[in-house]
Amino acid sequence: xxxxxxxxxxxxxxxxxxxxLNCSFTDSAIYNLQWFRQDPGKGLTSLLLIQxxxxxxxxxxxxxxxxxxxxxxxxxxxxSQPGDSATYLCAVLxxxxxxxxxxxxxxxxxxx
Amino acid sequence: xxxxxxxxxxxxxxxxxxVTLRCSSQSGHNTVSxxxxxxxxxxxxxxxxxxxxxxxxxxxxxxxxxxQFPNYSSELNVNALELDDSALYLCASSPPRTGSxxxxxxxxxxxxxxx
Numbered sequence: 001x002x003x004x005x006x007x008x009x010x011x012x013x014x015x016x017x018x019x020x021l022n023c024s025f026t027d028s029a030i031y032n033l034q035w036f037r038q039d040p041g042k043g044l045t046s047l048l049l050i051q052x053x054x055x056x057x058x059x060x061x062x063x064x065x066x067x068x069x070x071x072x073x074x075x076x077x078x079x080s081q082p083g084d085s086a087t088y089l090c091a092v093l094x095x096x097x098x099x100x101x102x103x104x105x106x107x108x109x110x111x112x
Numbered sequence: 113x114x115x116x117x118x119x120x121x122x123x124x125x126x127x128x129x130x131v132t133l134r135c136s137s138q139s140g141h142n143t144v145s146x147x148x149x150x151x152x153x154x155x156x157x158x159x160x161x162x163x164x165x166x167x168x169x170x171x172x173x174x175x176x177x178x179x180q181f182p183n184y185s186s187e188l189n190v191n192a193l194e195l196d197d198s199a200l201y202l203c204a205s206s207p208p209r210t211g212s213x214x215x216x217x218x219x220x221x222x223x224x225x226x227x
Contacts, residue, residue, distance in 0.1 A: 043202060043220040089154055099168055102154030
């Protein structure tokens with residue numbers, strides 16, 4: 001059974017800081033991994049998707065890496081801004097068309 | 113905007129009642145999945161529909177049921193509501209299973225409160 005863990009559960013940083021969010025999964029046989037952002041009471045916004053054959057993906061100030069063999073992914077946020085405050089969730093897909101298994105998220109607060 | 117819509121936005125029910133939540137998938141997406149997200153937790157998979165048939169189910173009792181229609185819209189039905197059913201219900205659609213790309217696109221969710 002796939003289990004996904006995110007560390008830390010909560011993080012508070014000053015504006016401008018670079019930060020790393022961590023995600024680990026127990027079964028390395030994954031199809032892809034997605035990072036999502038969720039604002040309070042809202043749905044999920046997909047940030048980055050990494051296929052199992054890829055090592056990283058970048059979008060603007062965001063960079064996600066994937067190490068399947070060690071069961072780890074990181075989301076790097078450069079030059080954080082107050083607007084980045086949200087919960088960040090990672091999720092793994094076991095095979096094409098199957099279910100996503102989510103971690104419990106990291107709640108990020110960026111202070112002005 | 114993902115193109116996935118859900119209705120209603122919020123809903124309040126009492127214990128024992130039945131509820132139907134609706135989802136309209138992104139155009140061209142023939143797979144829809146439903147997730148339950150309790151406060152402070154990650155979403156949990158309920159079930160998935162592909163071409164109008166259930167195609168996988170999570171650890172949820174039979175009182176959680178669903179339908180997918182030919183236009184790929186979908187419903188989640190919950191009977192005999194319990195207090196613990198209070199959660200954000202998310203639907204996600206994904207494109208046909210061709211190639212290696214399989215991103216799930218989420219709707220805004222329906223917040224269900226059971227009193």
